[in-house]
Amino acid sequence: MAFADLSTLSIPVVQAPMAGVSTPQMAAAVSDAGALGSIAVGATNAEGAAAMIADVRDRTDRAFNLNLFVHAEPRRDADREAAWLAALDPVFRLYSPTPPSALSSLYDSFAGNDAMLRLLVQTAPPVVSFHFGLPGVTQVRALKATGCFLIATATCLDEATAAKRAGMDAVVAQGYEAGGHRGLFDPGAEDARLGTLALTRQLVLGCGLPVIAAGGIMDGQGVRAVLDRGAVAAQLGTAFIACPESAADTAYRAALNSDAARHTVMTTAISGRPARCLRNRFTSWGQTATTPVPDYPVAYDAGKALNAAAKARGEYGFGAQWAGQGAPLSRAMPAADLVRLLDRERRAA
Structure with missing residues (x-):
């Protein structure tokens, strides 16, 4: 289950980790299809995270991403x-x-969460990603020592360069179009509200890390567009909500339609x-x-x-x-079918 870097993906797509929507079943299906599936554990504790990691590994031997919240204490x-x-x-x-x-x-932040860090060191998820901020030096060193590939979300160049200094291996460029929580490190600071294409290009040219583009991407043409701007992969979240493996309830699915x-x-x-x-x-x-x-x-x-x-x-x-x-x-279909469709559309584009 080793994960050298994002170039090892046969399909340059990352399924966004969406707390309350992502499931181990979805993550495994996406990874088995050749992309990178994700689970979100920011809304659970170490025990809950352990169960989710075990569930994914029972379903696939491919690499997957585990996502954590690193928010400031309220x-x-x-x-x-x-x-x-x-x-x-x-x-x-x-x-x-x-x-x-x-x-x-x-929800507890990963910052200072010793129980969660111990779990990650013991289980060594292939990819670990962070939202709302960056882990501390000790946490980064411990995860790196296990071979984890580390990714952080950034909404501007300053956040992306901070991610590089912190030892991240890649960065998600989260455009203002994206669904769910903004990854702002400081929600009280001014938000430049950069769109996905503009932000992706800025980070590709300025941050010195591989860039995963996220925000408003729903089809293979969108994936192709961000790859053409220098991204190494596209991250899609809303596109996977309607999949049967999603944990979205009936009302959520109806609202999406x-x-x-x-x-x-x-x-x-x-x-x-x-x-x-x-x-x-x-x-x-x-x-x-x-x-x-x-x-x-x-x-x-x-x-x-x-x-x-x-x-x-x-x-x-x-x-x-x-x-x-x-x-x-949005298109309702099994997650693996969606991944393969995205790739066909990308190649056709």
């Missing part, structure tokens, strides 16, 4: 969190008589970090909210609780239905 502000819950209270009460009275920080796919929204209301989502009741509420949002992932605790309460009453418009601007081009 700044806890009791007044701000109480104000956020108060703002959401009228919406909560449409679906539940007992809205939450306090919030918690749902609705008018909402043509109106994605960048919002902080759901999780506390900017993320691109299909337009739904939560994003519409978020566009009118004036109360400051608590830090990620504290705000996500409220978002998940609201979604659970609404779903219990048959309302599915409060989910984190992440999707990129290419969502209307």
Whole structure:
């Protein structure tokens, strides 16, 4: 299961690690088809990650990518969190008589997570990728010593050059079109909002690392376009949501096939970090909210609780239905079939 570099992929496609959507079954299918499958473990602990790694390895002997969140610890502000819950209270009460009275920080960052690092050193996933920031020097050295190929997401050249200094082997150029969470190292800093093609070219010329382009890519023509700009591979996430191996629920799949796919929204209301989502009741509420949002992932605790309460009453418009601007081009088919179709389209282009 060794992974020398991205040139070893027979098909230059990476399936994006999407927490809540990616599954070991999908990752294995994508890798077996000749691309690079991914699992996302940022929303689980070391025990959960171990189970997912074992599941992938039971399904394939090919290389796969394991993705982690490296976000800063949230700044806890009791007044701000109480104000956020108060703002959401009228919406909560449409679906539940007992809205939450306090919030918690749902997900641990990989930064300082010794249990997760020990697991990765023991299991040595072929590829390990990072979102929201970079691991520390000790973590990088430990992972490198096991032979892991390391990738970080960057939304600008400064982040990409920091990734190189930190010892990354490649970088994902995440364009503003991309679905899900922006990989900004500092969500409070100005976001240049660079599109995929412009960002890819900047990083190819300026960061000194192999570049994987991500954002709005849904077909082989899109893959060809970023390869022509110097990327070594294309990363696709939204394109895989409709696959049967995806963990997306029925409502998410229906929304992807609705008018909402043509109106994605960048919002902080759901999780506390900017993320691109299909337009739904939560994003519409978020566009009118004036109360400051608590830090990620504290705000996500409220978002998940609201979604659970609404779903219990048959309302599915409060989910984190992440999707990129290419969502209307989604095609439902098995993941391996999609990989092979992407390659045929790329070659034809």
